[in-house]
Amino acid sequence: MRMGIDDGFRGIVRAYSDQIDAATRPLQWFLNMLEHAFVDTPWFIIFALILVVVWFASRSVKIVIGSAIGLALIGVFGLWEDTMTTLAMVTVATMIAIILGLPIGILMARSDRMQKILTPVLDVMQTMPSFVYLIPVVVIFGIGKVPGVIAVVIYAIPPMIRLTNLGIRLVDKEVIEAADAFGANPRQKLWGVQLPLSLPTIMAGVNQTIMMALAMVVVASMVGVGGLGKNVLQAINNQFFTIGFLNGFALVAIAIIFDRASQAFGKRLQKHSEAGHD
Template identity: 80%
Template sequence: MATCMGLPEILCEFPSLSNATLRVMRKSIDEGFRDIVRAWSDAIDAATAPLQIFMNALEDGFTEAPWPVMFLLLLVVVWAGSRSWKTVAGTAMALVAIGVFRLWEDTMTTLAMVTVATFVAILIGLPLGILMARSDRFQSVLTPVLDVMQTLPSFVYLIPVVVIFGIGKVPGLIAVVIYAVPPMIRLTNLGIRLVDREVIEAADAFGANPRQKLWGVQLPLSLPTIMTGVNQTIMMSLSMVVVASMVGVGGLGKNVLQAITNQYFTTGFLNGFALVAIAIIFDRTSQAFGKRLQKHTEARHD
């Protein structure tokens, strides 16, 4: 028997399936998956139609609105969240630079996609985070799923999404939501579980039922942590923009992907700068808003 390093051959090569067996398995799984998708294609289209309509309406609103209107609206949003003139001034300079380099429309397209993705992630993540906080069994089931979602390479999300939904904005949006929703779920769960037990006991003493405790005590006190989850969801949505552009999502991510493909350094740098500017604006605004919420909550608690 042949040996390697003095060992039998069976110990040198890991036992594995033959190529023919692997081909049959892969072909059977792939064809079965495609058959299921074809059978449910009408239902899938109907389920994603509202998301498509919402996405298109918001994108049209952002891109077709006169730029001074969107410029002032973004500054108002930043001021409402941060209450910092420095942040507002930095936002204004970043938006002016984006407009000067003719990236305004692509930036608005990206903003629309990130807005919808964040909104959907909150709608999904908040209830699941609440369920995790209220049930240890549900947490033990969902935690491994979230671990897989956060460790799986982002490109891998695109494979089942494209097979099920095809190419377009909605598949890209779904991939972004899958990638960005775990922080929202985890931090909602963490925020509720970190609420002081004495406060919960006081609510019990006053006769509050579980629903009253959730909406009147736990969620208000966990808002700063939940806002951190929103912040992380926004950041991860922006980081997924370039990957999502591979399945038809336009905006800055598409330009970056084209720059990579054609080795256009300047185009890639400018669009990357716009993405970084948006990320910093959202990060500073949401962090400042979270700190204000925390101070307000602590003041009420005292």
């Protein structure tokens, strides 16, 4: 029976391989474009841009200085290009996870039935070993960067969905009643009340999505994704402690930069939301 299912699955994939390639071509193009932009742009420009983004997100001199030190060490260790490749992949995967996860989370928040259906699905997605995601992805899409990004998105999207749902459901009912009293329709309540007030929680979802995407990078390197994950995998296979440690350090540095900046941004949104609510 298992062999029959596997053979049937492979047959379907072979029959629709041209359509699958056509569907993933825009993603391949966008990923290649972003990777070339990150890798080919002079390092000092990317360095400055990252620090500017961190500053606008956190408004913290300490976080900016810490980010500068982390990026400088990545350059000193000769890992800048691999880090930019990884950064491009994580950026694309996070963007897709947000674009898909936000509307699904909104749908869950607006429908109790949808929440009951999707909650066990998300539970399975979050408890499934990360290596398992690679099997159907490789069978359907083959080996390469795009299958790696798809596997990362599948692994990283549950927090985005859950925290969007949670954030909208936690909006004060009195505020919703006030919006109803002013004659707001469901669309106006969503965009004018619920989403702005739930932004801090949604940003926590973005933060967790980025962290999970970075964690999945090493596993995704098994299907042909380059960057730091590939180096870590080679270090494991060849028992190169120093190479593994340095590439692991680069991943940790990027993770800390993203984490601190997005957390600080979430806290600023929280203060702004509370001030507006008062």
